[in-house]
Amino acid sequence: MMLKIGVIGTGAISSSHIDAYLNFPERCEIVALCDIYPEKAKSAAEKFKLDADIYDNYQEMLNRDDIHIISVCTPPYTHADTAIDILNAGKNVIVEKPMASSLEECDRMIEAAKKNNKILSVVAQNRFRTPMMKLKNLLDSKLMGPIVHTQVDSYWWRGHSYYDLWWRGTWEKEGGGCTLNHAVHHIDIFQWMNGMPQEVTAVMSNTSHDNAEVEDISVAICKYEDGSLAQITSSVIHHGEEQQLIFQGKNARVSVPWKVKASKSQENGFPEEDKELEDKLIETYNAYPEVEFEGHAGQIDNVMTAIEKGKSILIDGVQGRQTLELITAIYQSASLGGTVKLPLEKNSLFYTREGIMENAIHFYEKKTSVENFSDNKITTGGNY
Known part of the structure; x- marks a missing residue:
């Protein structure tokens, strides 16, 4: 079965997900990208040469019957509601770290995964x-x-x-x-x-x-x-x-x-x-x-294998919590x-x-609010 993939949020970390999925062209295909700034999603599609539909509202993506896994690459405060909506729509979720902003949100996410019998995988690629x-x-x-x-x-x-x-x-x-x-x-x-x-x-x-x-x-x-x-x-x-x-x-x-x-x-x-x-x-x-596949590719392989062969995943909602x-x-x-x-x-x-x-201690007031940086280049720490 060819697994169909959606990605919500096309900022810096989404590239790691897209790159990882592209390791497995025989097993999966990215068919949908979503961002509140749709031009960012279009730019990602062009960069990675994806034949994917572009959305500015992820709810529209959830109406599709052909999507099996959705990667959530949005800011942390959106993770819980987004993941729960995806799970309730009968799709599997790979959610970026941190899993959510609070333990209460984690508990709701775990409950939604259990209720819908779907995979909730929390990114811990290291x-x-x-x-x-x-x-x-x-x-x-x-x-x-x-x-x-x-x-x-x-x-x-x-x-x-x-x-x-x-x-x-x-x-x-x-x-x-x-x-x-x-x-x-x-x-x-x-x-x-x-x-x-x-x-x-x-x-x-x-x-x-x-x-x-x-x-x-x-x-x-x-x-x-x-x-x-x-x-x-x-x-x-x-x-x-x-x-x-x-x-x-x-x-x-x-x-x-x-x-x-x-x-x-x-x-x-x-x-x-x-x-x-x-x-x-x-x-x-x-x-x-x-390890055959390292980092995000390893975690995505782990999730796809769980779907394909009915195996358990390494990092579920309980581990993320x-x-x-x-x-x-x-x-x-x-x-x-x-x-x-x-x-x-x-x-x-x-x-x-x-x-x-x-x-929580509030150290300073946030003084500046930039919508997007023109340079999207990020580094991801030590190479162990």
Whole structure:
């Protein structure tokens, strides 16, 4: 069966989706593009040489019986209603990160997917990278012993004008700053590999972007039931954008970018190299096969295979919600002070979008609103 594809929102990130679909010409065809600025959709169709219908209202696209999957590449505050409408129209959804602006919206999206028996896949394309899959396999082997400390450095850099775009830099439309919109990928990998912590304590600030309400840096400490700790730094103020995840086990440490070190104790407690364990870790890491399709292409292949063969997907709405729950806990702790226990309950002040807008720290007023940047070129961080 040739799967027919629609894309809603043809801004910068949509190119990653379109490119990914074009990897599979025998399996799918992009037949519809939608944008509130239809000239952007037309431009995308021309750029990628697509024979696709152009819409300025996605509801018209939903009336078509021939579309199987729709990618949602619009600003975060629109994700929930758009995805729910698509699911209710009997179509499968791939929604860009972050899944939604609040846990309440996530719950409605998950319910709509269940009710309509359709796929809701939340973009976390970095899971579909060879170093990430290899590292996940290695952690699952338990060769390192229990994880005692994890370090997540989600370092990005964005200039002042980044927040001039009309929907960015506000709690209402962007839903948050770097923690939600940049570190979301690292936080997703972190909770996928390490599980959800028991509690979160965080601080955040805006040091360099006085045209945005939201944070440009946050630092969170997570504690697990077994006493292990994790630290997560989310930033758009780090030059060089060095990004890493480091897992310290009782017996060894591993990371992306890949590095391994194992120690054993001398009689006096000081370390000496455990070469045997290092070699075993390297052997286990190398034994895991290369990922056939990386990034967005890997996730789109995963979703199409689920439709074609009735298999389960790697990143569903529940997984996407867990990532947002951890981010929401960071915002709640940083805004209200104190430690936040997980899971977050529905009575949390940060459960709804309205609650977040009302209770989150507003650092500055948004001063500028640009409809579109003439330069649509984006970068997507480290290459692990």
